[in-house]
Amino acid sequence: MAGLPRFLAGRLIKAIVILFAIVVINFLLVHAAPGDPAMVMAGEAGAADPKFVEQLRQQFGLDRPLLEQLATYVSHVATGDLGFSYRQQQSVWDLLLARLPATLVLTLTAFVFALVVGIVLGTLAAVRAGSVSDSAITVLALLAYATPIYWVGLMLMLLFSVQLGWLPAFGYETVGGGLSGFARMIDIGEHLLLPALTLGMFYMAVYARMTRASILEVRDMDFVKTARAKGLSHGAVVVRHVLRNAILPVITVAGVQAGHLIGGSILIETVFAWPGLGRLAFEAVLQRDYQVLLGIFFISSVMVIVFNILTDLIYSLVDPRIDLAR
Amino acid sequence: MRTVQTSQRRYRDRLRHLLSASLMAAALGLPVLSGAAALSAAPALAADQPARGGTMNIIVQPEPPILQLGLNQQGPTQTVGGKIYQGLLTYDKQLKPLPSLAESWDISPDGLTYTFHLHKNVKWHDGQPFTSRDVIFTTTKFLPEVHSRARANFARCESITAPDDYTVVFKLKEPFPSFINAFEVASAPIIPAHLYDANTDYKNNPANATPIGTGPFKFKEWVKGSYIHLVRNDDYYKPGLPYLDDIYFRVIPDAASRALALESGQVDQSQYNDIEPFDVARLKSQPNLNFTTDGYEFVAPVSWLELNNRNAPLNDKRFRQALMYSLDRQFIRDKIWFGLGQVATSPINSHTNNFEPNLPKYTKDVAKAKALLDEMGLKPDANGVRARIRFLVMPYGETWQRLAEYVKVSLKQVGVEVTLENTDVAGWVQKVSNWDYDMTANFTYQYGDAALGVSRTYVSSNIRQGVMFSNTMGYSNPKVDELFASAAKENDPVKRQALYSEVQRILVDDVPVAWLLEMQFPTFVSKKFNNVITTGIGVNESYESVYMTKR
Numbered sequence: 001m002a003g004l005p006r007f008l009a010g011r012l013i014k015a016i017v018i019l020f021a022i023v024v025i026n027f028l029l030v031h032a033a034p035g036d037p038a039m040v041m042a043g044e045a046g047a048a049d050p051k052f053v054e055q056l057r058q059q060f061g062l063d064r065p066l067l068e069q070l071a072t073y074v075s076h077v078a079t080g081d082l083g084f085s086y087r088q089q090q091s092v093w094d095l096l097l098a099r100l101p102a103t104l105v106l107t108l109t110a111f112v113f114a115l116v117v118g119i120v121l122g123t124l125a126a127v128r129a130g131s132v133s134d135s136a137i138t139v140l141a142l143l144a145y146a147t148p149i150y151w152v153g154l155m156l157m158l159l160f161s162v163q164l165g166w167l168p169a170f171g172y173e174t175v176g177g178g179l180s181g182f183a184r185m186i187d188i189g190e191h192l193l194l195p196a197l198t199l200g201m202f203y204m205a206v207y208a209r210m211t212r213a214s215i216l217e218v219r220d221m222d223f224v225k226t227a228r229a230k231g232l233s234h235g236a237v238v239v240r241h242v243l244r245n246a247i248l249p250v251i252t253v254a255g256v257q258a259g260h261l262i263g264g265s266i267l268i269e270t271v272f273a274w275p276g277l278g279r280l281a282f283e284a285v286l287q288r289d290y291q292v293l294l295g296i297f298f299i300s301s302v303m304v305i306v307f308n309i310l311t312d313l314i315y316s317l318v319d320p321r322i323d324l325a326r
Numbered sequence: 327m328r329t330v331q332t333s334q335r336r337y338r339d340r341l342r343h344l345l346s347a348s349l350m351a352a353a354l355g356l357p358v359l360s361g362a363a364a365l366s367a368a369p370a371l372a373a374d375q376p377a378r379g380g381t382m383n384i385i386v387q388p389e390p391p392i393l394q395l396g397l398n399q400q401g402p403t404q405t406v407g408g409k410i411y412q413g414l415l416t417y418d419k420q421l422k423p424l425p426s427l428a429e430s431w432d433i434s435p436d437g438l439t440y441t442f443h444l445h446k447n448v449k450w451h452d453g454q455p456f457t458s459r460d461v462i463f464t465t466t467k468f469l470p471e472v473h474s475r476a477r478a479n480f481a482r483c484e485s486i487t488a489p490d491d492y493t494v495v496f497k498l499k500e501p502f503p504s505f506i507n508a509f510e511v512a513s514a515p516i517i518p519a520h521l522y523d524a525n526t527d528y529k530n531n532p533a534n535a536t537p538i539g540t541g542p543f544k545f546k547e548w549v550k551g552s553y554i555h556l557v558r559n560d561d562y563y564k565p566g567l568p569y570l571d572d573i574y575f576r577v578i579p580d581a582a583s584r585a586l587a588l589e590s591g592q593v594d595q596s597q598y599n600d601i602e603p604f605d606v607a608r609l610k611s612q613p614n615l616n617f618t619t620d621g622y623e624f625v626a627p628v629s630w631l632e633l634n635n636r637n638a639p640l641n642d643k644r645f646r647q648a649l650m651y652s653l654d655r656q657f658i659r660d661k662i663w664f665g666l667g668q669v670a671t672s673p674i675n676s677h678t679n680n681f682e683p684n685l686p687k688y689t690k691d692v693a694k695a696k697a698l699l700d701e702m703g704l705k706p707d708a709n710g711v712r713a714r715i716r717f718l719v720m721p722y723g724e725t726w727q728r729l730a731e732y733v734k735v736s737l738k739q740v741g742v743e744v745t746l747e748n749t750d751v752a753g754w755v756q757k758v759s760n761w762d763y764d765m766t767a768n769f770t771y772q773y774g775d776a777a778l779g780v781s782r783t784y785v786s787s788n789i790r791q792g793v794m795f796s797n798t799m800g801y802s803n804p805k806v807d808e809l810f811a812s813a814a815k816e817n818d819p820v821k822r823q824a825l826y827s828e829v830q831r832i833l834v835d836d837v838p839v840a841w842l843l844e845m846q847f848p849t850f851v852s853k854k855f856n857n858v859i860t861t862g863i864g865v866n867e868s869y870e871s872v873y874m875t876k877r
Contacts, residue, residue, distance in 0.1 A: 035752025087391045154582050162590045169590050175553050175574055273578040275551030288752045
């Protein structure tokens with residue numbers, strides 16, 4: 001592990017270069033879309049006039065040359081200032097921080113659910129390859145993978161909220177309930193269940209399929225045979241030898257997907273009225289709220305980079321043959 | 327302490343209650359009450375005894391960018407802001423003015439002087455007294471700076487003065503009888519002078535974050551992305567009102583989820599486009615909901631296919647008439663809007679003042695459409711195509727997409743090939759306002775009056791590039807300009823109607839746009855709430871007299 005600091009320093013430098021490129025490219029892409037926030041706000045007002053639109057453009061700084069706007073933006077980001085949303089009359093950091101907890105709660109719950117259930121189901125299926133339970137798990141995974149999550153969300157809502165009345169249909173918590181402490185956590189949990197299940201289902205299917213395939217590949221390798229020949233129990237062979245090796249590709253995919261979860265949560269956040277970053281991003285696109293949109297791109301880029309570094313670290317823990325220093 | 331029971335729990339209790347009632351009835355050999363009968367019995371008994379208390383949950387979609395009603399007039403801002411702020415007047419369903427902050431008003435016989443007498447015991451939510459100073463500040467400084475519709479109206483005034491604290495006098499430069507229709511809460515919300523007149527940068531005033539009005543409900547809290555919370559104004563100037571303790575506006579971005587939230591009883595009201603037309607029939611049969619299309623008389627929009635009058639062949643009146651003959655608008659109303667609205671026969675909605683009922687009507691007639699195209703010399707080519715036009719799909723949801731597909735199929739029958747182009751709202755506004763389209767769909771609110779909400783679409787002085795909801799078609803007819811101008815200042819109602827009738831006749835012949843429907847919006851309200859839709863501004867009303875039926 002002596003190479004760890006060097007590894008981290010190297011990755012950090014790369015990350016900064018990548019982030020700079022992302023900021024510039026995103027800025028140009030966002031501004032290439034037709035229409036600007038002044039047009040959108042003018043359109044919404046129902047009866048805009050040129051004076052109003054001009055006022056807005058000046059206020060947003062949209063009347064200045066694009067490169068000048070870019071230079072201003074990059075210099076602000078470099079000092080940690082993500083800008084101000086004139087539309088929402090709030091700093092971008094405040095907006096993002098207000099929405100981040102909801103998204104993290106949703107995506108992390110879904111991610112852990114998907115990873116744990118996916119790996120367990122995949123392992124069970126592989127261990128009993130060809131059996132009825134293997135077929136059942138395979139069919140289930142295929143269904144979960146192929147069904148649009150939007151539809152799954154609505155069906156779960158219809159069943160558990162409208163028909164059975166067990167769970168709330170939407171929102172983050174009961175408003176006006178005046179709950180606090182543990183009661184509030186339970187309340188948020190009730191609201192979280194359906195969206196997390198819906199979001200997690202798709203990824204669960206991916207991990208189950210990958211785990212199964214990977215275990216089937218690993219279980220016939222020589223070192224597994226050796227372990228069995230040593231007289232190790234079936235469970236010990238599966239968990240300590242087969243799974244440990246089979247799980248590497250699952251970690252790779254999970255690492256990449258963890259960063260994507262923000263994007264994946266846009267639909268779920270919309271269906272369940274979950275007040276997270278995904279929805280903020282979607283609305284920012286429609287409203288051409290440039291600063292907010294760029295802020296969200298920035299945050300999610302940082303998350304992808306961080307998750308990638310974490311994935312590499314976890315690699316070296318799971319498989320000591322991988323040396324980060326090289 | 328008052329315990330707040332969530333609607334979720336109430337729904338569960340109700341289900342349990344119904345279930346046990348049914349079981350008991352079955353055990354006793356009685357006929358089982360249907361859910362509908364059991365639920366509607368209670369409100370009928372208590373309907374005439376309004377009582378304090380209750381929480382209302384209303385859908386708000388999209389989430390407003392800001393609640394300061396002077397600075398933003400988007401529909402959702404009006405629905406929320408209409409409970410916080412007030413105008414001098416409001417309007418009944420026939421668009422007759424009703425008192426709001428003004429308790430009475432007089433109009434001089436020459437139509438030049440409008441005198442408003444204000445309520446005397448009104449306070450702002452921060453405790454400051456409301457006086458004529460606030461009205462003067464709002465109508466001479468604040469609104470002319472930030473509210474384009476109000477700016478146009480108050481620019482007609484030679485002077486706006488306050489002889490005392492409770493009287494305001496508007497003197498017009500020339501008669502403008504529509505002036506009396508421009509005072510509801512979204513057209514001219516009265517803003518507290520004491521919070522705004524010190525700093526003229528109104529858009530960035532910190533007070534915008536915590537709106538202070540005179541209305542029956544006060545702003546309490548806004549959790550962005552989740553809800554806006556308003557609470558009862560205990561110092562409201564009408565004793566005993568409002569009845570409700572608080573109102574939550576809930577943000578639910580997905581249309582299907584909104585329908586489910588209404589069905590499950592977690593929200594009590596939806597309005598405007600919250601529910602897609604294809605879901606309306608299903609929700610109408612829900613035993614817990616009342617349905618109405620009333621309350622939109624003031625906005626009363628007409629929808630149309632917007633035609634760029636600059637581009638060939640759309641620059642030829644005969645081509646535009648042929649379009650009208652190619653469309654089965656009854657089909658559009660029945661199958662695309664699922665029965666919401668009615669076929670438009672004039673540029674003016676029949677709910678709007680000065681509508682003319684006796685106009686030539688267009689019905690689908692493919693032969694007539696083809697004859698007009700033949701007359702223009704547009705003969706079918708080898709593929710049967712006479713002309714090609716682009717249709718920029720209006721990005722306001724699935725119904726408008728279906729409309730575009732229907733138009734494409736209909737026009738193909740007369741040999742006009744339509745290419746559909748898709749974009750989002752920002753792209754649509756950009757293209758339409760810069761005249762970069764052949765055909766799109768559009769609608770505008772009419773604000774109860776042709777001079778306030780209709781003429782702007784057709785007069786040539788309103789051809790302004792880059793400005794949405796102006797005369798973006800580029801239609802220009804000097805006779806139409808002159809008639810609209812004369813009608814706007816005609817004080818005699820009979821002569822005014824004659825002028826408006828004539829302009830409607832010319833427009834229907836010229837077809838600057840292909841009118842579709844007098845639009846209707848569905849409002850669903852939980853049967854627990856009474857007195858909800860009472861005027862022509864419907865869901866944007868103050869809700870001072872809305873009350874909840876106690877079970």
